[in-house]
Each structure stands twice: as C-alpha cells, then as structure tokens.
Amino acid sequence: xxxxxxxxxxxxxxxxxxxxxxxxxxxxxxxxxxxxxxxxxxxxxxxxxxxxxxxxxxxxxxxxxxxxxxxxxxxxxxxxxxxxxxxxxxxxxxxxxxxxxxxxxxxxxxxxxxxxxxxxxxxxxxxxxxxxxx
Amino acid sequence: xxxxxxxxxxxxxxxxxxxxxxxxxxxxxxxxxxxxxxxxxxxxxxxxxxxxxxxxxxxxxxxxxxxxxxxxxxxxxxxxxxxxxxxxxxxxxxxxxxxxxxxxxxxxxxxxxxxxxxxxxxxxxxxxxxx
Numbered sequence: 001x002x003x004x005x006x007x008x009x010x011x012x013x014x015x016x017x018x019x020x021x022x023x024x025x026x027x028x029x030x031x032x033x034x035x036x037x038x039x040x041x042x043x044x045x046x047x048x049x050x051x052x053x054x055x056x057x058x059x060x061x062x063x064x065x066x067x068x069x070x071x072x073x074x075x076x077x078x079x080x081x082x083x084x085x086x087x088x089x090x091x092x093x094x095x096x097x098x099x100x101x102x103x104x105x106x107x108x109x110x111x112x113x114x115x116x117x118x119x120x121x122x123x124x125x126x127x128x129x130x131x132x133x134x
Numbered sequence: 135x136x137x138x139x140x141x142x143x144x145x146x147x148x149x150x151x152x153x154x155x156x157x158x159x160x161x162x163x164x165x166x167x168x169x170x171x172x173x174x175x176x177x178x179x180x181x182x183x184x185x186x187x188x189x190x191x192x193x194x195x196x197x198x199x200x201x202x203x204x205x206x207x208x209x210x211x212x213x214x215x216x217x218x219x220x221x222x223x224x225x226x227x228x229x230x231x232x233x234x235x236x237x238x239x240x241x242x243x244x245x246x247x248x249x250x251x252x253x254x255x256x257x258x259x260x261x262x263x264x265x
Contacts, residue, residue: 014157021154022189023143032204033189040158047160058162061174064184068208 003050003085003106008042010034015077030075036067038075039108039120042083054104056126065103066123073117082111088121092128100128138241141194141223148180148217158183175214182215190215191243191256194223199239201263209256219247228257237262 010018010030018034019026040047048058056062088105095101104126110118152166163170164181171180188209196202215221225243232238238261245254 017153018157021150021157022186022193023150024189024193031189032192032207033185036185036188037158047158047162059174064211066208066210067184067188068206069188069204070206071204074203 001087003053003087004044005082005084006042006044007080007082008038009080010038010075010077012077028077030077032069032071032075034075035069035071035110035118035120036122038081038110038118039083039085039122042081042110043085043108044083050106051124051126054102054124054126061098061127063098063125064122065125068119068121070119071117072119073112073115075118076112079112081117084109084111098125098127102126102128136227138194138198138223138225138227138243141197143190143193143221146182146215146217146219146221151180151182151186151217154183154186158185171216177214177216179216179218182217182219184211187211187215187221187245187254188256190221191223191245191254191258194225194243194245195241195258195260198241199260199262202239202260203263204258204260205238206259207256208258209254211254213247213250213253215245215247215253221245221247221253 015030016026022031024031051058051062085108088107091103104124106122108120155165164175171177175181223245225241227241229240240259243256246252
C-alpha cells in the first residue's frame with residue numbers, strides 16, 4: 001500500500017540541532033540517521049496520522065522495533081527531498097513483553113532531483129490488545 | 135575478527151529528547167514528560183527516541199573509523215534507553231573488502247545500558263576515507 005508522498009528539507013539550523021540531539025559534533029554534513037528524520041518529516045502524513053492509518057494511536061505505545069538505513073549518496077543540508085513511502089508488510093505476532101501486536105514494515109525512499117539518495121525501512125510493533133497486568 | 139574499541143555515553147540528556155521531539159514532530163509525551171513516561175511506559179524517566187538510540191550506534195562506529203562514510207545501517211531496538219542512563223557499546227569488524235577501489239568494513243555492533251542489558255543490536259557497512 002502506498003503512503004501519500006511529500007517533501008522535506010533539512011535546514012542548516014535543523015541540521016545543527018539534530019547533530020546536537022544525537023550527541024554528534026555539529027557539522028555541515030548531516031548525521032546518517034538524519035535520513036530517518038527526513039523520511040518521517042517528508043512523508044505526506046504525520047507520525048500520529050501514520051499510526052492512525054495502522055488502526056492504532058500514538059498513545060497506545062507503538063514501538064520502533066527495527067530500522068534499516070541505506071545511504072546511496074551522502075545527505076546534504078539545505079537540499080529538498082521528495083519522500084515516497086509504502087507499507088510493505090503486516091504480520092501478526094505475540095510476545096511476552098508487549099502481548100499481541102502487528103509488526104508493520106514501511107519503506108521510505110528519499111529522492112533528490114529524481115535520484116534515489118536514501119532508503120529507510122522501519123518496522124513498527126503496534127500493540128493490538130492491552131497486555132494483562134502481571 | 136577485530137573488536138571495535140569500547141565506547142560510552144556517560145549520560146542521556148532529557149533536554150536533547152525535547153529538541154528531537156520538535157524536530158520529529160513526535161507528540162508522544164513519553165519523550166518529554168516524566169509523568170507521562172510513568173503513566174504510559176512505566177518508567178521513572180523520559181524515554182529516548184528510537185532514532186536517537188540508533189544514532190549512538192553510528193557515533194560509536196564513526197568514533198572507531200574517523201572520516202568514514204556510513205552507507206548501510208541495520209538496527210534492532212531491544213530495550214528502552216531512559217534519561218540519565220549511561221550507554222556502553224562495542225562490536226566487531228566482520229569483514230573488510232575492496233569494492234570499486236574503496237575499502238569497506240562490515241561491522242556488528244551492540245549498545246547496552248549497564249544493569250539492564252542490551253538495548254540495540256545491529257550491523258553496518260562503512261566506506262573508509264582515502265580509499
């Protein structure tokens with residue numbers, strides 16, 4: 001299922017703040033994990049809307065379980081990126097830690113002028129029922 | 135296999151989580167409101183965002199290979215990192231190879247919070263500088 005596409009840009013001041021938030025010395029080249037932030041900022045719906053699309057609520061405790069970042073080219077601050085996303089798969093699972101949940105895999109592609117710059121693949125664990133108290 | 139140098143972040147700073155919540159437009163209060171973290175996550179401190187924990191693994195790798203360029207990073211988040219935590223990391227070089235005249239290293243890495251165990255495991259590929 002395709003997600004609404006969108007666009008984003010990491011302004012130099014945001015790049016500085018992001019490095020600082022990541023315990024990294026600020027520098028012009030963005031931190032590699034900035035690809036994750038750009039994917040999330042640039043896709044055409046908010047994080048809360050994404051979880052609503054999953055049939056969940058951001059306050060229900062969805063978790064980022066896994067993430068893969070592939071940088072086909074270095075990121076740059078001040079560059080505009082088009083972000084396209086798809087829900088690749090949904091699997092139902094059960095774990096002792098979070099109980100019943102769906103494991104939802106989403107892929108986000110960042111394009112600069114039509115060229116694929118980065119791919120971010122995130123796996124979210126979305127609880128489907130409240131774990132009984134123990 | 136070569137061990138990566140041990141790595142440590144002395145203290146996870148809750149102020150950085152607040153900045154990141156704004157940059158991410160992440161409204162989840164467990165990242166900035168200690169009371170919400172208690173109520174929703176059952177923790178006594180705000181919870182570090184997943185990408186911020188992932189970034190610590192990258193920092194460790196770039197500290198081991200200064201000037202390298204990360205091209206691939208896969209991480210599994212295994213536990214929560216909380217404000218005030220100390221985070222320690224390590225890993226191994228699994229492979230070195232030359233691709234298109236560039237030296238690449240493939241590493242396995244992990245991060246842990248002393249006393250609570252591993253919080254991240256992953257694998258990464260870096261292109262070394264000057265290669």
